[in-house]
Amino acid sequence: MLERRPTIRDVAAHAGVGFKSVSRVINDEGHVSDALRIRIETSIAALDYRPNAAARVLRKSVTRSIGFVCPEIAEPVQSRLAQAVETVAADEGSTLTITLTHSDASRERAAIESLVSRQVDGIVLVPAGGSIRYLTRIARGVPVLLLDRLGSGLPADAVLSDNTGGAATGTARLVAAGHRRIAFVGDSDELFTQQERYDGYCAALVDAGIALDQRLVYRAIPDVRRLRQQLEFWRRSPNPPTALFSANSVATMTLLEAIGDWHQPDLVAFDDFPLADVVRGGVTVVAQDVDTMGRVGAQTLFRRLAGDGGSPITTRVSTALIERGALARSAS
Amino acid sequence: MLERRPTIRDVAAHAGVGFKSVSRVINDEGHVSDALRIRIETSIAALDYRPNAAARVLRKSVTRSIGFVCPEIAEPVQSRLAQAVETVAADEGSTLTITLTHSDASRERAAIESLVSRQVDGIVLVPAGGSIRYLTRIARGVPVLLLDRLGSGLPADAVLSDNTGGAATGTARLVAAGHRRIAFVGDSDELFTQQERYDGYCAALVDAGIALDQRLVYRAIPDVRRLRQQLEFWRRSPNPPTALFSANSVATMTLLEAIGDWHQPDLVAFDDFPLADVVRGGVTVVAQDVDTMGRVGAQTLFRRLAGDGGSPITTRVSTALIERGALARSAS
DNA sequence: GTGAAAGCGCTAACAT
DNA sequence: ATGTTAGCGCTTTCAC
Numbered sequence: 001m002l003e004r005r006p007t008i009r010d011v012a013a014h015a016g017v018g019f020k021s022v023s024r025v026i027n028d029e030g031h032v033s034d035a036l037r038i039r040i041e042t043s044i045a046a047l048d049y050r051p052n053a054a055a056r057v058l059r060k061s062v063t064r065s066i067g068f069v070c071p072e073i074a075e076p077v078q079s080r081l082a083q084a085v086e087t088v089a090a091d092e093g094s095t096l097t098i099t100l101t102h103s104d105a106s107r108e109r110a111a112i113e114s115l116v117s118r119q120v121d122g123i124v125l126v127p128a129g130g131s132i133r134y135l136t137r138i139a140r141g142v143p144v145l146l147l148d149r150l151g152s153g154l155p156a157d158a159v160l161s162d163n164t165g166g167a168a169t170g171t172a173r174l175v176a177a178g179h180r181r182i183a184f185v186g187d188s189d190e191l192f193t194q195q196e197r198y199d200g201y202c203a204a205l206v207d208a209g210i211a212l213d214q215r216l217v218y219r220a221i222p223d224v225r226r227l228r229q230q231l232e233f234w235r236r237s238p239n240p241p242t243a244l245f246s247a248n249s250v251a252t253m254t255l256l257e258a259i260g261d262w263h264q265p266d267l268v269a270f271d272d273f274p275l276a277d278v279v280r281g282g283v284t285v286v287a288q289d290v291d292t293m294g295r296v297g298a299q300t301l302f303r304r305l306a307g308d309g310g311s312p313i314t315t316r317v318s319t320a321l322i323e324r325g326a327l328a329r330s331a332s
Numbered sequence: 333m334l335e336r337r338p339t340i341r342d343v344a345a346h347a348g349v350g351f352k353s354v355s356r357v358i359n360d361e362g363h364v365s366d367a368l369r370i371r372i373e374t375s376i377a378a379l380d381y382r383p384n385a386a387a388r389v390l391r392k393s394v395t396r397s398i399g400f401v402c403p404e405i406a407e408p409v410q411s412r413l414a415q416a417v418e419t420v421a422a423d424e425g426s427t428l429t430i431t432l433t434h435s436d437a438s439r440e441r442a443a444i445e446s447l448v449s450r451q452v453d454g455i456v457l458v459p460a461g462g463s464i465r466y467l468t469r470i471a472r473g474v475p476v477l478l479l480d481r482l483g484s485g486l487p488a489d490a491v492l493s494d495n496t497g498g499a500a501t502g503t504a505r506l507v508a509a510g511h512r513r514i515a516f517v518g519d520s521d522e523l524f525t526q527q528e529r530y531d532g533y534c535a536a537l538v539d540a541g542i543a544l545d546q547r548l549v550y551r552a553i554p555d556v557r558r559l560r561q562q563l564e565f566w567r568r569s570p571n572p573p574t575a576l577f578s579a580n581s582v583a584t585m586t587l588l589e590a591i592g593d594w595h596q597p598d599l600v601a602f603d604d605f606p607l608a609d610v611v612r613g614g615v616t617v618v619a620q621d622v623d624t625m626g627r628v629g630a631q632t633l634f635r636r637l638a639g640d641g642g643s644p645i646t647t648r649v650s651t652a653l654i655e656r657g658a659l660a661r662s663a664s
Numbered sequence: 665g666t667g668a669a670a671g672c673g674c675t676a677a678c679a680t
Numbered sequence: 681a682t683g684t685t686a687g688c689g690c691t692t693t694c695a696c
Contacts, residue, residue: 005473007673018683023675031681048469053450054395055673057386058688065429065450072415079411083404086432095446097397097429100418114427118385118397137380141337253606274585275607339689350667355691363665387689390672 006047015043026051057119064094066301067115070126070147071103076249077271077290078126081147084294085124092302094121103128113138122301127151129190143304147297149192150314157304158314159297161288163193163270166319167200168207170268170286171245173321175208177266177330179243183216183234185227185255186247194219197247197270216241222251227258235262242266249273256280266327270319282325293317338379347375358383389451396426398633399447402458402479403435408581409603409622410458413479416626417456424634426453435460445470454633459483461522475636479629481524482646489636490646491629493620495525495602498651499532500539502600502618503577505653507540509598509662511575515548515566517559517587518579526551529579529602548573554583559590567594574598581605588612598659602651614657625649 008026012019017036024032025040032040043049057063066089070078086096097120099111108128112135115123122143125132132151135144146158174182184201186194198219205212215237218230234240243266246252252269256279259265267280272287296315340358344351349368356364357372364372375381389395398421402410418428429452431443440460444467447455454475457464464483467476478490506514516533518526530551537544547569550562566572575598578584584601588611591597599612604619628647 009673020675020683021681024682027675033681036681048472050445050449050470052390052673054386054389054393055688056675058384058390058673058690059675061386061688063386068430073405073418074408074412074415076406076408076411079408079414080406082411082430083406083432086405086430090432095429095431095450097427098400098414098418099427100415100422113382117382118427138382140380256607256610274605275588275611278588279607279611341689351689352667352691353665356666359691365665368665384689387672388691390674390689391691393672 005052006049007052008049011040011043011047011049014047015039061119063119063121065097065118065120066094066298067112067118067120067123068096068098069101069108069111069115069123070098071101071128073098073100077148077288080290081126081294081297084291085147085298088295088298088302101128105130109134109138116142122305124297124301125151127192129192132156143301145297145301145304148293155312157300157312159293159300160314160316161193161293162316162318163196164200164203165316166286166288166321167197167245167247167270168204169200169319169321170270170284171201171204172207173284173323173327174243174245174266174268175204175210177243177327179266180210181213181216181239181241182210182243182245183218183241183265184245184247185218185222185230185251187219187222187251189219194247201245201247222248222254224254224258227254228260231255231258231260231262240264243268246270252283256283266330268327272322276322277324280325282328284321284323284325284327287320287322289317289319337384338381339384340381343372343375343379343381346379347371393451395451395453397429397450397452398426398630399444399450399452399455400428400430401433401440401443401447401455402430403433403460405430405432409480409620412622413458413626413629416623417479417630420627420630420634433460437462441466441470448474454637456629456633457483459524461524464488475633477629477633477636480625487644489632489644491625491632492646492648493525493625494648494650495528496532496535497648498618498620498653499529499577499579499602500536501532501651501653502602502616503533503536504539505616505655505659506575506577506598506600507536507542509575509659511598512542513545513548513571513573514542514575514577515550515573515597516577516579517550517554517562517583519551519554519583521551526579533577533579554580554586556586556590559586560592563587563590563592563594572596575600578602584615588615598662600659604654608654609656612657614660616653616655616657616659619652619654621649621651 008022009019011022022040025037068082073079089096101108124145124147126147127149131153133153135154144156146156189195246255246269249271267283269285272285276283276285340354341351343354354372357369400414405411421428433440456477456479458479459481463485465485467486476488478488521527578587578601581603599615601617604617608615608617
């Protein structure tokens with residue numbers, strides 16, 4: 001038994017043929033007689049031969065692998081995006097290399113560099129935020145697709161949720177239910193999606209002729225203690241909000257925890273979540289179609305890999321309002 | 333500007349040195365004068381040179397990458413495992429290639445084969461279930477670590493939750509609260525974790541001198557309609573269960589949805605989940621330490637890569653009972 | 665300290 | 681239909 005992994009030459013020797021014929025067989029090139037092919041296939045099985053991907057890549061500079069770079073794969077939206085992208089990639093015969101950035105710009109840059117070194121055919125990037133100018137130099141020749149968020153400084157294909165439209169629809173639903181004082185709970189304004197959703201919230205208020213009241217806006221890391229204080233403040237204010245719009249799932253989870261027994265406010269949440277139809281008698285949500293985002297993103301990337309050289313396109317995936325609980329039954 | 337990516341020779345020519353010196357610099361081998369090193373580093377930056385990983389791998393047969401094979405990355409436990417493994421890998425200077433099997437044995441096999449072809453240094457496998465005998469042939473020479481579940485037919489390092497102990501503790505907590513009729517809700521008995529947790533449930537009943545009543549056991553895909561029927565059946569039975577033990581998060585979510593207004597039964601769930609302290613006034617859970625599992629698993633694998641040749645070890649990561657709601661206040 | 669030669673395993677181009 | 685030669689970009693070995 002050989003210690004090192006068998007090579008194409010070992011197979012050729014075992015089968016008693018030239019090694020190029022083995023190459024022809026493993027690449028399904030044809031021009032090999034049936035008799036020879038069968039002999040070679042037998043030898044391949046006998047030696048348990050498997051082609052060395054590195055040698056192949058070195059020759060062809062095509063890895064049949066794409067990179068997926070995101071802040072945290074444990075975050076539900078990102079893991080669902082990854083799953084959708086992987087599924088398309090697998091259909092295309094490619095594998096996915098996932099690297100996490102923990103929302104750190106230098107790690108993001110290093111991750112991309114490493115992937116380029118590894119000759120990935122393309123990259124799907126969920127940017128941490130901030131500039132991605134560095135891509136122009138580093139990812140020269142490697143197609144990059146931006147997913148879920150935009151980065152500044154570089155035009156590239158992108159697939160995003162209709163954050164603004166979805167948030168506007170959700171807010172408008174609360175307006176339609178008769179609310180005029182609607183509070184906004186979201187994460188820091190530095191986050192792309194949060195800014196877009198805030199814009200949608202504002203737009204819906206403007207549309208309804210409601211003045212924006214900054215005292216009803218919470219935009220910071222949604223931490224239970226701070227949110228509890230904020231709710232307490234609202235509750236005791238002379239003119240408390242009668243409804244809440246939550247701009248992301250973490251905020252929603254924290255909000256539901258912090259809200260305690262204050263059962264007054266109606267709630268609309270951006271992003272669907274497990275137990276949304278159980279908690280508080282059902283929570284109305286603006287659901288993102290995460291699966292479609294990942295799928296369309298991957299397909300767009302593979303179209304580039306297939307040679308599509310058109311100018312960068314941005315796709316917006318629409319959201320859906322899912323009405324639940326009291327809000328589902330109230331006037332629309 | 334060159335069209336093809338610059339190589340070590342381009343850098344050497346640009347710097348006016350032999351190309352081996354460039355190799356020495358990028359590999360930090362020393363034996364290069366400072367003057368030369370600086371000149372070379374300047375050229376590297378000027379040409380935007382990045383080493384070709386494939387060529388390197390071909391020479392050294394070390395990829396500094398490991399494979400992560402799991403059924404579905406969108407599943408919360410698996411994405412958290414992936415995150416923990418990636419974090420350790422990144423610390424070790426390795427990247428993670430993730431492949432999904434959708435719980436299909438042949439895809440699992442193909443995934444491993446592809447990773448071995450790509451010369452990954454090691455593999456973390458969350459087995460779909462069933463035999464992994466094939467690994468003996470395919471993954472010869474590539475260390476494999478089993479995570480979260482065992483596969484049959486091959487001794488390998490493994491890191492698992494203390495499923496049996498955790499389920500026993502959870503069940504015992506219900507017994508301590510005075511319950512004698514405790515129903516079990518879990519997924520199919522073909523799933524490794526579900527079988528172990530069922531064993532723990534049984535063990536706790538035996539310990540308490542309670543006879544196992546098969547009519548109180550639901551072991552199938554937790555689908556809302558079927559579960560609702562099951563609950564209805566239990567509710568109307570002459571001697572209904574007074575408490576429920578749920579053996580995985582999907583079952584718990586479905587259960588909470590299906591349970592409707594039947595507020596009687598106490599509930600203990602295996603696996604913590606968001607909103608666990610909100611829903612039904614707080615749900616007591618047996619929490620897995622998913623992060624530790626992934627971390628310990630990755631560390632075990634890297635120890636193998638570092639040359640540890642001892643016999644396979646199985647690590648059990650303990651679970652923690654988190655008491656919430658009524659159960660937290662009842663007799664223990 | 666530096667450089668030239670050889671070769672990792674494979675595929676592309678060219679024989680035969 | 682089959683085999684031979686060259687070389688992908690790098691590291692290893694061995695000279696100097």
